[in-house]
Amino acid sequence: MSKCNPVMIGAVHRDSIAMRYSAFSVFLNALRGNKGWTPAWRSPVPKNHYDVIIVGGGGHGLATAYYLAKEFGVTNVAVLEKGYVGSGNVGRNTTIIRSNYLLQGNNPFYELSMKLWEGLEQDFNFNAMVSQRGVLNLYHSDAQRDAYTRRGNAMRLHGVDADLLDRNAVRQLLPFLDFDNARFPIQGALMQRRGGTVRHDAVAWGYARGADSRGVDIIQNCEVTGIRRENGRVVGVETSQGFIGCGKLALAAAGNSTTVADMVDLKLPIESHVLQAFVSEGLKPFIDNVVTFGAGHFYVSQSDKGGLVFGGDIDGYNSYAQRGNLATVEHVAEAGVAMIPALSRVRVLRAWGGVMDMSMDGSPIIDRTAIDNLYLNAGWCYGGFKATPASGFCYAHLIAKNEPHETGRAFRLDRFARGRMIDEKGVGSQPNLH
Numbered sequence: 001m002s003k004c005n006p007v008m009i010g011a012v013h014r015d016s017i018a019m020r021y022s023a024f025s026v027f028l029n030a031l032r033g034n035k036g037w038t039p040a041w042r043s044p045v046p047k048n049h050y051d052v053i054i055v056g057g058g059g060h061g062l063a064t065a066y067y068l069a070k071e072f073g074v075t076n077v078a079v080l081e082k083g084y085v086g087s088g089n090v091g092r093n094t095t096i097i098r099s100n101y102l103l104q105g106n107n108p109f110y111e112l113s114m115k116l117w118e119g120l121e122q123d124f125n126f127n128a129m130v131s132q133r134g135v136l137n138l139y140h141s142d143a144q145r146d147a148y149t150r151r152g153n154a155m156r157l158h159g160v161d162a163d164l165l166d167r168n169a170v171r172q173l174l175p176f177l178d179f180d181n182a183r184f185p186i187q188g189a190l191m192q193r194r195g196g197t198v199r200h201d202a203v204a205w206g207y208a209r210g211a212d213s214r215g216v217d218i219i220q221n222c223e224v225t226g227i228r229r230e231n232g233r234v235v236g237v238e239t240s241q242g243f244i245g246c247g248k249l250a251l252a253a254a255g256n257s258t259t260v261a262d263m264v265d266l267k268l269p270i271e272s273h274v275l276q277a278f279v280s281e282g283l284k285p286f287i288d289n290v291v292t293f294g295a296g297h298f299y300v301s302q303s304d305k306g307g308l309v310f311g312g313d314i315d316g317y318n319s320y321a322q323r324g325n326l327a328t329v330e331h332v333a334e335a336g337v338a339m340i341p342a343l344s345r346v347r348v349l350r351a352w353g354g355v356m357d358m359s360m361d362g363s364p365i366i367d368r369t370a371i372d373n374l375y376l377n378a379g380w381c382y383g384g385f386k387a388t389p390a391s392g393f394c395y396a397h398l399i400a401k402n403e404p405h406e407t408g409r410a411f412r413l414d415r416f417a418r419g420r421m422i423d424e425k426g427v428g429s430q431p432n433l434h
Contacts, residue, residue, distance in 0.1 A: 021125050040205060041085075041212035046219050049245035050078045052399060053237060055224050055260055056252035057081025059090035059200075059385065060377055062207035062218070063392020064252060064399070066124065069214035071393070072400035077216045078246075080239060082223035086204040089254050089384055092322065092354035094277045094299060094311045096290050097386040098135045098195035099160055102151040105410030105422040106363060107158050109390055112407050114160075114194060116389030126206030128198050133301070135195030136170065138177075138294040138339070140184045148190040155192070163191045174291060178341050184295035196290060197301050197309075203388060227263040233372040234264070250375040250399055255320060255355025257378035264371055269360045269416050270379055271431040273314040274353040276324035278332065281347045282306030291339070298335035308346065310336060314356055314382075316432060322353045356381055361421035362434025366394050366404065367413040375399055376413060381434050 019025065019038050029036045052068060054061045057079045068074040081087070097117050099110035121128050139145045145164075152162035166188045171179060179186045208218055219241070226238035227249065236245035253260045255272040287302040300310035312332035315324045329351065336343045359365060359379030364387065369376050377395045380387060394408035404412075410422060416429070427433040 021127070040209040041218055044217045044219065046078060046217065046222065046239075046241055046244050049236075049247075050217070051076040051247045052250060053077075053244060053246040053248070054079045054250045054252055055237070056088070056254060056256075057083075057085050057208075057218060057220065058088040058252065058254055059203055059207065059388040060254070060380075060391045060395065061250075061252035062090075062204060062211055063388050064250065064377070064395045065211040065216045065218075065392075066207045066214070067393045067396035068400060069211060069216055072396055074396075074400050075215035077211075078244065079211070079216060079218045080222045080224055080237070080244075081218070081220050082240075084220050085208050085218065086201050089354035089356075090204045090388070091201050092277060092352050093200055093385045094301070094309050095197040095200050095385065096135065096195070096299065096301065097130075097198050098192055098290075099386075100135065100137065100151065100155060100162065100190065100192040100195065101424060102154050103422055103424055106424055107154060107160065109394070109407050109411075110383070110387060111158060111160050112393070113387050113390035116393065117198060118194075120206070120389060124206045124210035126202060126209060128202040128206050129304070130196070130198050132194050132196040133289050134191055134193045135290040135292070136165070136174070136189040136191045137292045138170070138186050138189045140187060140295045142187075144294055145187060152190050161192055161194050163193065165189045165191055173289065174287075176286060176340055176342055177291075178339060181338060184293075184338060198385075200385060203385075207388075207392070224260060224263075227260075227374075229264065229371070234374045246373075248373050248375065248399055250377065250395065252377045252395070254378070254380065254384065255357050257357050257376070259320070261376075264374065266369060266371065266374075268365075268376075268378060271318055271358045272320055273317070273356050273358050273432060274319045274321060274324045275311065275314045275356045275382065276328055276332070276351050276353045277309065277311040278329075278348050278351045279303070280308040280310075281349055283308065283346065293335055293339040296335035296338065298332060298339060300336065300340070307349065308343075312336075314358070314432065315353075320355055322355060324351070324353045356384075358431035358434060360416050360429045360431055361423045362425055362427075362431075363422035364391070364411050365413050366391065366398060366408045366411045368398065368402070369413065381431075
């Protein structure tokens with residue numbers, strides 16, 4: 001879970017991007033003392049004008065730029081990142097991917113994302129460490145079993161894999177769980193075998209490298225401070241590196257979406273909350289899958305280094321800080337120990353926080369705004385990382401064609417005013433409950 005120094009990845013010359021990663025290139029560079037590697041992407045000086053500017057150099061912004069160039073031939077694109085690539089939510093999550101959704105809007109979208117994950121490494125020639133180890137959602141009551149049965153049937157009707165496991169089947173896979181917990185006895189689980197984990201940093205680096213090699217300018221340490229309009233149309237952005245003009249402006253700023261939208265007096269149905277993630281000391285392998293607790297919000301997997309990567313609920317108050325509070329740490333730890341008692345003997349090494357853009361119904365927004373030439377990608381709540389490929393693809397389609405992609409058509413900005421929420425959890429229009 002360690003982070004690499006982003007400065008070491010910066011590039012300065014277009015010709016250095018052409019090399020292809022392969023077993024042969026690894027072997028050849030080993031013979032040459034590893035002196036033949038070229039930088040993954042450039043550090044360009046911003047041009048005066050771009051056809052498209054994307055605000056936010058996280059997973060969604062970089063994926064959008066990549067698919068704009070690769071699928072739609074739009075290469076005069078700049079991605080503006082106020083920090084360094086990977087400094088936001090794409091590098092601050094628990095790396096889980098899945099498509100085990102119930103509702104019509106979410107189910108096909110996340111399955112598209114899963115299919116893109118499955119071919120991603122070959123697509124952009126970068127090892128993202130995609131590990132389809134299976135995701136198990138535990139259930140603890142008859143009512144929860146029935147709800148998971150419904151979800152599994154909905155998944156299968158859309159061609160998504162789903163298996164309902166009984167108590168004995170779960171015990172064979174995960175014998176270390178507390179099956180006889182007096183409050184939360186484990187009765188079974190809904191399993192998606194194609195779900196799993198992906199190396200989060202590698203996703204950012206792979207998309208950045210792929211976009212850059214197709215002509216996209218990735219401009220780091222470039223904070224947007226204002227959005228310029230003329231006659232109601234967006235014409236560019238004021239940044240810490242000066243004014244940059246554009247034909248279209250696409251927002252992909254995750255938890256900072258509301259602050260960027262405020263620059264054009266656009267009020268979004270979003271609240272920003274911190275979501276903490278944790279990693280433990282290295283342990284011998286014992287958790288082969290991703291496991292989620294059905295009686296509380298807790299999810300855990302084990303990294304290749306042996307550390308347990310886990311998380312839980314968002315912090316209950318609004319915040320733009322990439323750190324959380326101790327009350328949530330205690331809450332997450334309690335849920336983890338209730339599910340796996342042995343966790344009480346494990347030391348937590350570190351924690352970090354991502355700023356979640358919590359929408360009113362827990363589902364995302366990919367849409368044009370009422371302001372000419374301004375596009376919005378936001379409201380990802382807990383589902384942002386797993387949605388990265390499909391989000392980028394659908395957003396690129398919208399920007400290039402001015403029409404929503406069929407898979408993302410439900411994620412309209414005006415659905416809250418129209419009363420057509422996509423409430424996956426069924427808890428109503430309160431962002432902190434999603």
